[in-house]
Amino acid sequence: MGTKSQRMIALAAFFFLGLLAIFPPGCLSDANQPFLMNKMSTHPMGSSRFGSSVVFPVQGNVYPIGYYSVNVNIGHPPKQFDLDIDTGSDLTWVQCDAPCTGCTKPRDRLYKPSNNVVYCGDPSCAAMHSLGKPHCKNPKEQCDYEVTYADQGSSIGVLVKDDFPLQFTNGSAIAPSLAFGCGYNQKYNGPHSPPSTAGVLGLGNGKANIVSQLHDKGLTRDVVGHCLSGRGGGFLFFGDDLVPSSGIVWTPISRNSAENHYSSGPAELLFGGKSTGVKGLLVVFDSGSSYTYFNSQAYQAVVNLIKKELTGKPLKDAADDKSLSICWKGKKPFKSVGDVKNFFKPIVVSFTNAKNVQLHLPPEAYLIVTKYGNVCLGILNGAEVGLGNLNIIGDISLQDKMVIYDNEKQQIGWTPANCDRLPNVDRDYNEGFSQPSAANYGFSAAIYAS
Template sequence: MAAMSSPIIGLLLLLLPIAPSSAIKFPLGGNVYPVSHFYATLSIGEPAKPYFLDVDTGSNLTWLECHHPVHGCKGCHPRPPHPYYKPAADKLKVQCGGPLCAAMRRDVPGIPDCSRKDPHRCHYEIQYVTGKSEGDLATDIISVTGKDKKNIAFGCGYNQEEAADAPPSSVDGILGLGRGKAGFAAQLKGLKMITENVIVHCLSSKGKGVLYVGDFNPPSRGVTWAPMRESLFYYSPGLAELFIDKQPIRGNPTFEAVFDSGTTYTLVPAQIYNELVSKVRGTLSESSLVEVKGRALPLCWKGKKPFRSVNDVKNQFKALSLKITHAHGTSYLDIPPQNYLIVKTRKRAWLSSTPRRILL
């Protein structure tokens, strides 16, 4: 889910649509603000029931909020988008010493040892920056259009903990798209539902988007390529540097870049963030925009007139870029203003509902 770092910059990347060849396509719901994540709909069980799962490349294990036959669903959200997944007892009989549980143990560090009293139970506990999920591994049918029904393994999460001020959840769980053997894509490849362990997350400037899992035909333009380091469970191309208006941040510090779709905003070390904020404010010194206090993000500006879209203000900001150094050379990921600015609709009793503010 959340990567551990410091303050917020904004969005990271907007890809062009990609034409799949043999991939499974999952339309996405959600947006950066105010939903704060993107989710795919998976149909699980027989009869199949829909569940919204947060698309998370930073997690290896897929899990649903689950009404466990023994433990119930303590700590679950009181108003999930769909009724809790409620498995029969036989769906939870996963051998703790078997290959499925072993794969999860390799992918998710810190899982308790197997219990001799209950060898048919594969228990897990996952710690996130803002909370945790605890449950047992389950297996059940996944229904995908145009594909045979197959059993996949995922977590029956019966105990979730999160920050006390967390908003109501708009998802039923997590879709684990990490690089581990227990990850969603790796399981689909093992079941021969896809030919390649590849994921493609396409974002739209209007929210939503699409997720492809499997082989695909990449677009011929508009894409920055950077190889991922093979030795890691998460997606990292290695060291990166942040630029604004083609100029490096003072001191030109480097940091390890991690692509984590479960973290809505881009997080950077405090030194880089503070210098970036200083430069952004400098570019707006003669602008008509007025900095105001925002609730959602640290930086917020208000204009003299309502903003219809981010296009009304993008020319007053400078482009960011990420310089990525890897084994094959250097790649530059361009981040134009429309990819890191958010237009917020502010509603007040004495005002009509008009977009008035932008958030960084």
């Protein structure tokens, strides 16, 4: 919500507001019901359950755009929506013509619901609520939602179901019916303008996310991964076809949080290979945050150590650059982090729940160069934005790594990777699939199945 350069983890709270979010009578029809070309009683992927993956090209960057997004087709006939990639929340929603308040897209780019509202008795409604029970007096009421993010932006709407045409890595083209939010009341707070995307692709660690729904239908493994390029772009994938068989560092997902976050810990913070004395950190991996946020203790330790390290170096405070909280300028403008990285030391998040599990953050993973040619610290103080003791690993620190969220094995993994090239499964992973990855969203062969 808001420009993602200042958007943090979605501390999502779902409230089902039956009396506050009623669609206008007569706005629904049969025109948008899932179209079945072939209603199958068995899993449409054939005899092998969980046999394939879906790959999406990614657009965007940390700076200056402030977010990464993918294009997703929804409906029959399909309509394309650009969605923010957010592993910090698990509700997917799109701006909705019902009508819409606070929508940023023109009306012809909004999603039009058509007699496809999800009702409170549907399991999809229960999956959205953290306790598994929707707040509805009557199971025949529509399933309303409200999601609020850490920057106090929000979306209010109703849960709907529609077709998501997808091209799988084994060549199958299928359009399963999936539940998502139709957001007709959006609010954007903070100093930045609203995002240009049509909504949010929620991929958090919960049953409401799109990948969990695909898994429940037997279409793919409950695994999400992304590879975000530091030069912009990258790719996102559902399923485990692209997960390397070796070379990945894994840490277990903590289950001590009521929210559906990809969290792990405890972790210790190292700077320049030495301990900072900061330990016991709870770390959340969140592609919905452009920058990394440390709690007050960890943030202050890093800032003090960096400033000490810069003593005597040809860098001065750039207080007039408001791009981020702390910026420095050189004798002449910098063109890239490569021009200045030798003045900074690497940071390491060392997870103490497993041996040799470390997330390495070289200067490229915590610095940006602004349009003014200054270098700024992409680690921010989480206490200043209400994150309390949480520590958020955002996009800036996830770049040029393949990051995997395995919801089946409840673990998070990462490995250095070239994120500039959309992978070809046959070429790169030698799995013998008949077609390359799903960069082509064709519909002529799609099977529409509920």
